[in-house]
Amino acid sequence: MSLMENNGAGNRGAERAVGERSESVAGRAAAAGVPDPELAERPKRRRFSAEFKLRVLREADACAKPGELGALLRREGLYSSHLSSWRSQREQGALKELARKRGRKPADPLEAENAELRHRAERAEAKLATAERVIEVQGNVSALLGDLLEPESAKERAGR
Numbered sequence: 511m512s513l514m515e516n517n518g519a520g521n522r523g524a525e526r527a528v529g530e531r532s533e534s535v536a537g538r539a540a541a542a543g544v545p546d547p548e549l550a551e552r553p554k555r556r557r558f559s560a561e562f563k564l565r566v567l568r569e570a571d572a573c574a575k576p577g578e579l580g581a582l583l584r585r586e587g588l589y590s591s592h593l594s595s596w597r598s599q600r601e602q603g604a605l606k607e608l609a610r611k612r613g614r615k616p617a618d619p620l621e622a623e624n625a626e627l628r629h630r631a632e633r634a635e636a637k638l639a640t641a642e643r644v645i646e647v648q649g650n651v652s653a654l655l656g657d658l659l660e661p662e663s664a665k666e667r668a669g670r
C-alpha cells in the first residue's frame with residue numbers, strides 16, 4: 511500500500527504545501543484557542559536598552575570567582591559575544607548616545623503658548639480691520655442717507 515492509501519487523505523494530503531493547515535487541525539486549534547502547532551511562529555529579535563547593557567557590564571566586571579560570569583550570562587540569557595561587543599561600544603562612547611531618547615525633542619511649553627497667543631493676536635487684528643471697514647461703510651451710508659432724506663427747504667437755505 512502507498513502512503514496516501516494508509517493515511518486516507520488521498521491526493522489532498524500529498525499536494526498540501528509545507529506550513530499549510532490541515533482542516534482537522536485547524537478546526538481543533540480554533541475551537542480550543544491553542545496556537546496551531548503546524549505553523550512555526552517567527553522569532554522576534556531581542557533589543558537591549560543602554561541601561562541594561564551598562565548594568566550587565568558592571569555586574570560582569572564585578573565577577574571575580576570562576577563560574578560567576580557564566581552564571582550571570584545564563585541568568586540573563588546572554589552570550590559572551592554580547593559582552594565583548596557591548597564593551598567595545600562602551601569604550602567608543604556609543605552607549606552614552608544610546609541612552610538618549612530617540613525621536614523629536616518635546617516642544618517647549620512656552621513656545622507653544624507663544625504660538626497660540628500670536629495666532630489669537632492675528633485673529634483679533636483681522637477682526638478689528640473688518641470692524642473698522644464696517645464702521646467706515648456705515649458712516650458713508652449714513653451721510654448718503656442724510657443727504658437723500660434732508661428736506662428741500664433745508665438744502666435751499668444751506669445754499670444761500
